[in-house]
Amino acid sequence: MPTASPRPARVARTAAALTASAVSLAVLTACGSSGSGPSAAPAAPGKPVSLTFWGWAKGTADVVAAFNASHKDVHVDFQQIPSGNAGGYAKIADAEKAGNAPDLFNVEYAKLPEFVSQGYVQDITKAVPDSVRSQYLPQTMGLTTLGGETWGLPLDAAPQALFYRKDLFGKAGITTAPTTWADFRADAVKLKAAEPSTRIATFFPDDPSTLEALSWQNDAQWFGTQGDTWKVNLKDAGTAKVAAYWQDMISSDLVNVMPSFSQQWTSSLVKGDTAAYLGAAWGGGVLKSTLASAPGQSGQWAVAPIPSWDGQPASGMLGGTTFAVSKASRNTAAALEFAEWATTTTDGIKARIGSGTSSAFPADPSLVPVAKSAFDTTFYGGQDIYGVFVAGAASIKKGWTWGPAMGTTNTSLTDSFGKLSSGGTLAGALDGAQSATVNALTGAGLKVTQ
């Protein structure tokens, strides 16, 4: 056999090539993971309903574990996702569009109207009895009721509060926390005079929610509805006053301008370059866990009511989270069973606060004592911080409504805040956000007045 016909070799080559391609394709397809969508099929009798849930609120894993341990009929599969604006909302929106969203997810009050109008959220009006509805603080229930229907169950109210370093304030000769914004500015000057590197607080250029809460506190109403028309007004007198005040604080170099919860911010807290934090009830747990390993912080922090314009208690709401059921979920009853348990029962709240990382203020006011006894206040020198939050919650101004395109509104504000160091102003940022929001709403076919 001196010369072999080329055919067998060619056949072998072809076979080898085919095998190689088949193998490479198999390897590639194997790389794709099989995602788990909403558990569409109702459970067989005797087997627990399996429920998928995405969230990021502090202590949620502990709540889910406690629920699963005490419930035989429903099993919750919890997946921790990044917080809303850090990518969580994008993840939920994508999953809703792709049809593999979880049954239940967390969404903040500010984002709920947008998710509802995108069609991601199930109308749960009929599934929530009045007896459950009446357990929540009316302001929080108001924010989950849109167009007369109920779209979510509130987890926490988020009354504003001032977290401050007693030692730094004391060193500057300040004995009591500021009660008015005029005091706050005077204290800022004193702190800077006592220690030139110290600023009283931080303006977060990456997160407009503090400015929004402060506007809310000053009776601003950025959004409202008249019949089927949206009213958008980011430039009312209340907002203008707040914006002018913070513009002056920034221009006079009385506050730091740093991204929220960034390394830079944390480092400035640790060094004592930032003496206070304008937060909300949930911030107590966040601040405590952020500074847990930093020396010389525990016991130095205290909580005071947020300053107001006239010295009378007044608060907006800064953040705050709800539970919403996916439009496509077929496990509404089980999802609501878990959401109600997590928000309105002693065990649910105890599990969350007992995790040590959450100082959420329960939207169900009757559970505040539970939260209070479950939260370890060593970091705040044993202060009754929930006492401050209760007073704050009672002073939350009524009538605020979040807009249906807060993603656009907030992106516009954040982009403009980024230019504060290069000549931008807060008033200009509000102008830009006003027109961006109005354009987004009219572009989506909604009626708008200004």
Added chain:
Amino acid sequence: MTTGTTSPTDTAPARTGRRPRGRYGAPAALIAPFLVLFTACTLVPIGYAVWLSLFTEHRSGLGFGGSTTVFDGIGNYTHVLADHAFRSGFVTIGCYVVLYIPVMVALSLALSLLLDSALVRARRFVQLSLFLPHAVPGVIAALIWAFLYTPGVSPVVAALGGGLNILGHPLPAVVNVAVWEWTGYNVVIFYAALQAVPREVLEAAVVDGAGPLRTALSIKVPLIRSSLAVVALFTVIGSLQLFTEPTILQGAAPGITSSWTPNMFAWTAAFTNDDYGVAAASSVILAVAAAALSFVVTRATRNRPARRTETAA
């Protein structure tokens, strides 16, 4: 050039029934995975993006009744092209390219000329260390640099007296990350081109009395001009895709807006503003721009050798 040419008919095989299949079977089988993946991962998504870009979401009343998808023709395209933020993204890319390419090309050229000269000891080691930053994923690199830029955290800023506010100047901050990532990679390309420079030309230069510097600038650089051009053009095209580094740095540098580059504009439209139509339209426009540039590059690189033989003749 006339000798040795054979007319195609001389070599064309007699087409029997079975031969073509045998002949094309192996190439087809080898190309199939590429074609399948190219179709599934490139053509289909592009087609889907074009499809998405023709629709918009419409709502009625207060909008809480959910939305309906309606055909909008080129409405998304006119919207995107009229958007100041989108166009300013291209301006950012332009400024980025103007700052980045000269710095990066000059640096890699200088380093590769040094590597090619007799001056460098431990050549392999130096080459590897230069290339190493390129092996670091862009996300990690941006995180590291964000840390190094942040005052109060960074040892570099502290060493420079703490007054350096590089996060307030996003463009140089991002360019610096890109230079760090890509210089070593392009050193490899330039060094390979330098190795291909004919030795007799260099010997002739030495005989004519050219020193190392003169040889480098007057002989080597002109001879690897085509590599320089290719690297520059590919870098321009790659720059259109700028996304990872500024997106990561955004967390530390608020001056980087949500629509700082065209890719970031598309991302924000899709995932913050929930407007997939606008996101798709802006992506398609970006893809067309990149395709046009790529076309120019392929034409330019294909023509170059032909032109050189012309001038040589």
